[in-house]
Amino acid sequence: MTALRALIVDDEDLARHLIREYLQGHADVEIVGECENGLDAVKQIGALAPDLVFLDIQMPRLTGLEVLELTGRRSGVIFTTAYDEHAIKAFELHAVDYLLKPFTKARFDDALARARTLHAPAAGAPAQAPALDALVARRGAPLERILIRDREQVHVVAIDAVECIEAQGDYLAIHADGKCHLKPQRISEIEEQLDATRFLRVHRSFIISLAHLQAIERPGPDRHAARLRSGKRVPISRSGYEKLRTVV
């Protein structure tokens, strides 16, 4: 059996210590690094390409799920969490294994064994990727912020600042605070993640924030456009107009 290279991500020293201790009995696992926050984890996952990541959910800077979103990592992850209703609901929904703190050595070994089979999949073993894909796409609670990775930097855009989102090919152009950020994502996916009471898909290629909506204009018969507080104009489709009329 090949050695597994493991990365431990948790902001609490004692929590990392416990995982180190539990791993001592497993000679085939080598600890290649430890991270104290989500941002560091994004960098280390990129730099070290570990086989296995012990990933805490509640962390400063970035949550565990945001780390997955930014790194695109979809396998070799064991989640740990003390208490997070939304995350646990999502884990259950997508049948993703997770460790609830505090956990026993037996439970830990069990999760590790499962991760091993996923790492070197025998015939017929399920892959982790589809489940994690679904987990990242639908994480239970509406988005509070949007993360954009720009090479080594991560931009955090507060959801309140977002005025509209525009689909541009394989990218989303996220307009916020007078700036425009590009993020590789499908518009239908982010539409599902956003709070439906605050954002509305008014067009095939546009989602607007209702808080930033200033007026609905009528540039021609049967044609509508939304004017946002920043002065930006966004086209509204016929079905988008119907939806908008029910909420405004």
Place this chain on the structure above:
Amino acid sequence: MHPLLADVRKLLWYELAWLVAAAGLAALLRLDEQATWTGALAFAVPLCFVWSFDMLSGYYVSRSQPYSQRRWSVTLGLFFGASLLSGLVWLGAGETWNALGGEILTGKPFITMSSAGWVIFFAAGFALYLLSLLAHDVLVAFETVQEAARREAESRVLARDAELQMLRTQINPHFLFNSLNSISALTGFDPAAAREMTVDLAQFFRRTLALAERERIPLGEEVVLSEHFLAIEKRRFGAKLNAALRVSPEAALCQLPPMTLQPLLENAIKHGIRQVDGGGTIEVDALVRDGWLHVCVVNPVGDDGPPASGHGVGLKNIRERLAVLYGTRARIAWQRSATQFSIEINLPVDKEASQ
């Protein structure tokens, strides 16, 4: 009590208005050449003064018929009956005062008025009283609506306060499970520390539970509870978390609502220390100056990203809670700079509650 009788200034304005009315009545009588100026005034002023109080009784007549259980035939009968009675009283008082008062003071009646004049006099009294009843009815309806709104607002605050009270004594699951995980880790290499942390955790929760039914506690008690809390958090976050509590002996004796300080520390760790790479120190200062208790908490904050949600809600809750207990006398203010967050609470030192 009638709102006018409860407020001396309003009552004076009301009487002033009646004085004008009395002058008007006297002028009418004079114009009709039924009396001299002196006679007309001597007749009208005392009569109107007494009458002004009779008019106020309309408030109680109106209140005796609450809107919710009103039968209009009864109310209408009552209003007309009361007005008729008042009209008769007005007429009787007028005639008696004119004859008797005039006889005693001037040797003859103040005014000479025909029978038709007295009928008009009676009709005016009747109409005025009916008008007063209707005006009072509107006032009472207005009061009822205001009272209902006030009661609703009050019950809303009480309900939220009860909810907060419950939340305060509830165990924060995130804190509990993480602490247990830390204890689990410590047992492997530092059993003595694990034991200490267990005791701190037990002490913290025991003290929290003991606060549930108390309305005020000395700040000193909350400081002890907060020290247990900080001891646990220090184990979890290690060298990242430092705290300096400076509470003057005088401040420690001051009474304040339980769980005012501890949530501030919890916030300072969750939104401050945890988000800063190297951690930092939470500074707490509590002192008494000029009859006011000042409690100030300062902590470093991270420079990136918007603050996680929930922060503002917690602070608003504290502000509303203090507003319910202290009214406008409690002051709470917070500000966030690029590197630190500070919050200050000012409360009057309540001597009566200090037993």
